[in-house]
Amino acid sequence: MKKIALVTGGGSGIGRAIALGLALLGSEVFLGGRDERRLQVVADEIARQGGRAWPCAGDLADDAQLRKLAQRVLDEGGGIDVLVNCAGSFKMGSWESEPVEDLDELYRITLRAPYQLTQLLLPALKARTGQVVFINSSAALMAGAKWGAYSAMKAGLKSLADSLRAEVNSSGVRVVSVFPGRTATPMQERIFGLENRPYSRENLIQPEDVARMVVAALELPHTAEVTDIFVRPTKKLA
Numbered sequence: 428m429k430k431i432a433l434v435t436g437g438g439s440g441i442g443r444a445i446a447l448g449l450a451l452l453g454s455e456v457f458l459g460g461r462d463e464r465r466l467q468v469v470a471d472e473i474a475r476q477g478g479r480a481w482p483c484a485g486d487l488a489d490d491a492q493l494r495k496l497a498q499r500v501l502d503e504g505g506g507i508d509v510l511v512n513c514a515g516s517f518k519m520g521s522w523e524s525e526p527v528e529d530l531d532e533l534y535r536i537t538l539r540a541p542y543q544l545t546q547l548l549l550p551a552l553k554a555r556t557g558q559v560v561f562i563n564s565s566a567a568l569m570a571g572a573k574w575g576a577y578s579a580m581k582a583g584l585k586s587l588a589d590s591l592r593a594e595v596n597s598s599g600v601r602v603v604s605v606f607p608g609r610t611a612t613p614m615q616e617r618i619f620g621l622e623n624r625p626y627s628r629e630n631l632i633q634p635e636d637v638a639r640m641v642v643a644a645l646e647l648p649h650t651a652e653v654t655d656i657f658v659r660p661t662k663k664l665a
């Protein structure tokens with residue numbers, strides 16, 4: 428049976444690299460994100476590799492669009508083997524200045540969307556002893572100044588993943604959280620700008636490095652489960 432994967436945030440950065448990696452191993456990939464053009468570019472790259480992918484444009488902060496995405500995967504894919512919750516957003520600001528609306532926005536994309544999407548797809552994942560990946564962040568484990576809202580949401584995401592694992596391992600479903608440090612993606616380039624640092628992608632983790640670890644974890648025989656992946660840039664920022 429063909430393997431079906433859904434990668435949210437599949438149009439860029441870490442999600443794109445994971446989608447390409449999964450497609451190379453034979454999965455057919457549904458790509459989630461808002462920017463249809465970028466999703467199409469990744470789908471075309473996958474087609475050039477000899478694989479198949481479908482751009483599924485939609486805003487995961489919108490319940491109706493999120494439900495539509497889940498239904499499309501089930502209808503057109505006929506089931507799902509791997510769900511990669513990768514889409515994410517970043518905000519930073521001090522306690523004194525950051526508006527509470529930033530927290531609301533981060534909550535919808537970092538916690539609510541993966542929670543709801545996983546819930547909607549869980550029966551289908553169980554039916555195929557599937558796997559769920561949560562792209563978390565090293566920020567979940569250490570909250571620096573001005574990173575409170577983002578770190579809090581990622582810490583919450585770890586709790587969701589851990590509780591899901593405790594519930595579904597008995598059905599054979601595996602759950603892995605990935606905690607990358609700074610990775611060379613459009614989001615990280617923007618963070619460097621917000622921090623007034625010169626951006627140098629060559630000193631950061633590459634998205635393909637993260638993807639290789641994720642794919643390796645997913646490919647393990649089902650007798651073993653990788654629960655958490657920690658990856659850091661070798662050279663630390665000054």
Ligand SMILES: NC(=O)c1ccc[n+]([C@@H]2O[C@H](COP(=O)([O-])OP(=O)(O)OC[C@H]3O[C@@H](n4cnc5c(N)ncnc54)[C@H](OP(=O)(O)O)[C@@H]3O)[C@@H](O)[C@H]2O)c1
Pocket residue numbers: 435436437438439440441442459460461462463465485486487488513514515516536562563564565606607608609610611612613614615
């Ligand atoms: N880069 C790092 O250093 C780093 C480190 C640790 C963890 N992470 C995590 O890695 C994940 C991927 O980020 P990235 O670094 O690869 O950055 P990125 O290239 O900016 O990717 C973020 C993706 O999320 C999608 N997205 C954002 N809001 C969305 C929404 N409302 N609905 C649907 N899709 C949405 C974006 O697509 P559209 O814009 O097309 O919607 C984009 O493809 C995030 O969860 C991030 O927190 C990144």
